[in-house]
Amino acid sequence: MLRPDNTHDLAEIIGTAVQENRTLEIRGGGGKTDFGAPRACDDVIDMRGFSGVSQYDPAELVLTAGAGTQLSEIESLVAGENQMLAFEPWDYGLLWNRGGVATIGGTIAAGIAGSRRVSMGSARDHLLGFEAVSGRGERFIAGGNVVKNVTGFDLSKLVTGSWGRLVALTQVTLKVVPRPRLVASFALDGLSPAAAQRAMNVAMGSQAEIAAAAYLPGDPSQTVFRLEGIDPSIAARRQLVAEMHAELGMLRPLSEDEGAQFWERVQQFVALGEDQPLWRIHLPPSQGAAMAEKLDPAGEAQWHLDWAGALLWIATSLDADTIRDAAASAGGHATLVRADATMRSRVPALHPPASGVAKLESKVREAFDPMGVFASARFGGGKSARAD
Amino acid sequence: MVCLPQPDAETLARREDIRAALCAIVPGEGVISDQDELRPYESDGLTAYRQMPMLVVLPETVEQVSQVLRYCHANKVRVVPRGAGTSLSGGALPLSDAVVLGLGKFKSILEIDYDNRVVVSQPGVTNLAITEAVQDRGFHYAPDPSSQIACTIGGNIAENAGGVHCLKYGLTTNNVLGVEIVLIDGDVVRIGGKQLDPAGLDLLGVVVGSEGLLGVVTEVTLRILPRPDTARAVLLGFPAVAGAGKCVADVIEAGIIPAGMEMMDKPAIECAEAFVGAGYPLDVDALLIVELDGPAAECDYLITEVEAIARANGASFVRISQNEEERLRFWAGRKAAFPATGRLAPDYYCMDGTIPRRRLPEVLERMGAMSAKYGLGIANVFHAGDGNLHPLVLYDANQPGQLEKAEAFGEEILRLCVEVGGVLTGEHGVGVEKRDLMPAMFSEVDLAHQQRLKCAFDPDMLLNPGKVFPQLHRCAELGRMHVHGGKVSFPELERF
């Protein structure tokens, strides 16, 4: 394990690996190590040497930190100023019982977003700029320190969710947002998946400014809407939601604890069937419930919907092709999040793209990592696929 | 003035063949070659730059776009994509040896899907037409560039256009879910869709804002939002710019994200008021228009808070819109600010840097000093909430030397933006205009990393060459990694 703490050393490590035809895996906290296929790589770069918040100006709503800085450190720092990372990053490592040490670089590279995705966007919408060392062993920067910026290609979007395949991020500049003064959640109990989906469609298309909406099946099922903002506004919007769904029963306010617990369950998904492969299916929002019922007609699998239906988490032993075909024909895609090593070595974690996109993706990877230093069997690359 | 790439004499010599080939792909009136008819395409919104194109082609189907590009690729002909030609950075400026590919005939909205809250549209539809198509159901498309009646949605994607309401609702990039693009080799690729996240690399994220360099956008999937119940605006006048600047920061720090927060300086206020009579105070140095939207109860509540913050920062004038008509009047002045400067000078040059908000008073002061140095007036209108400045440099193109002076003034302003921690362009794009200033923000290595992305999409650099990048490196040269004797050398590093 290599642990550089400056870009010069990192560039040298990567440059040397290129010379010696070796591969490197970039690691933050390592919580997502079990995501993707088992692979061999010649060495691991531990990015946690790039640690610390170098600039935080609450009035500008901007924060710059080393990519190896712990997510929890950043979250508590901004919470102290009554601000937050609005994309609601969460510690994915919990899925593999490896919570607690997620880094901001790993969070960005995994493109994570929580339930607030539907109202405030994802990690991609909050990364303003970065510094990195590419697979060419060269340090470079992109983006800037301000929200409104169209100077050059928007590489911040590209590195977000790139899973360590393009560059090693050394520093990230993020947009932070004031915390809402009030957060309140309201439930409709006992709806069928289809009724819940319709209720979410209607609410999302209304002036209620829903911050997050999710559905947990169960007895009774819960369809929960989260409202954020100031008191009089939440009161007015709650009224609106209650009226539009009057025929579905009472809109039950959740206590603060109940609300927090609900969103934690939705986000961290720890509870879902450990013994079954876990999938994360991205869909046009209105398709969520129908997809769940299609994949689980007998009502035996564990699943729930987030992002007002645009995200279906499902633990099921259904065949991977069946799941991926269903997702694709509904206009979405399916990510294999957790599975045993045998399945992971057989089924790619990321939904295989259409051929045109696949071709572009591989050219883009080559642009940043021509010798395949960061390529591995993890995402179906690796030594055998190297360009040299 | 920046230089455009050397025209290729060999291509120019083949003009007639190229015309014939394009006519075969797009029959009828689809190819323009007559000098008089080419004239309207010689510039875009950055009118100081003019260049007649070799030919213009106006395809009507994606298949035709694909064939045109495949032909141009095979025959090494340069292509400049064009929407409505309102770019303020010369993004759609033709080259003398290039074919301008106009998307003006792609004018249909293909699908409105309220359950998924998206509109699927062709690229030649105007920004405003998207909102108009969904407003009867209470929706709108949030990014609203001031040019929205004219600019196309394809051009918005290419420039990652912003607008007054981007403070709360985001830029184009935050409101696009999918595109279909045609690559230079004619391949048609669909990226994204109605779902929220990409399956693999976020290629959509780099296509947005790529200024026509990566591919031709032939279809877009846009997120639409319910229109807020109420919108109210408040005018706030300040005796000093510093107070207005502090007010902006305090509003945001208080956790209030207004739908829009715009500032004007004294010259801009005076012009706008004389032009439309919006009711602006004339005895202030800075004017803020703050708009709040949402449920009526929220607007009423927050507007009182904004008023209190403004008064604490020394506001000498406060007027809250009492009805929709008044709210629109407040905006009418701001919207007319550009043409209104015509009272001060025959021409204006609109700049577009972004700065950290807190540096505003200092930046305005230094721009004032530059104005004296260059002997040219300046009026400032800007998106204060996100620090995006639009200084208007006033000049008279008929006076010899004034255009050059205005450009030098503009350049100094943009360098100042970078110096204080900001960027060269907030929403108008780099284009040709700011191309040669890119090294003020990025090293050669930084730019080479961006250019290699270009190479991944367009290895022969045929799409919109001469824009964005100050130097035209060949892709082969950029891609090279020298490996000899087991040693890699990094040619870029040595020059860095």
Ligand SMILES: Cc1cc2nc3c(=O)[nH]c(=O)nc-3n(C[C@H](O)[C@H](O)[C@@H](O)COP(=O)(O)OP(=O)(O)OC[C@H]3O[C@@H](n4cnc5c(N)ncnc54)[C@H](O)[C@@H]3O)c2cc1C
């Ligand atoms: C063996 C092991 C033991 C553990 N023990 C504990 C423990 O005792 N207690 C505890 O609390 N937690 C433990 N963890 C938990 C774990 O480290 C965190 O939970 C995890 O969430 C943090 O990883 P990460 O989010 O930084 O992402 P990672 O999993 O490190 O990375 C996610 C993705 O992002 C990429 N990436 C990461 N950083 C960068 C970067 N800077 N630039 C570009 N790409 C990057 C990676 O290549 C990867 O593709 C353990 C983990 C492992 C593997």
Ligand SMILES: Cc1cc2nc3c(=O)[nH]c(=O)nc-3n(C[C@H](O)[C@H](O)[C@H](O)COP(=O)(O)OP(=O)(O)OC[C@H]3O[C@@H](n4cnc5c(N)ncnc54)[C@H](O)[C@@H]3O)c2cc1C
């Ligand atoms: C009065 C005025 C006010 C303005 N206000 C604003 C504002 O508030 N905010 C803002 O952001 N901008 C503003 N602009 C700038 C301009 O309107 C935007 O940049 C707009 O997005 C350009 O759209 P267009 O259709 O005119 O594109 P064009 O000017 O035709 O082209 C712009 C760029 O996009 C490329 N392009 C166009 N269509 C496509 C396509 N289908 N596929 C690939 N590439 C394409 C071109 O090659 C070029 O590089 C303003 C301009 C004017 C004249």
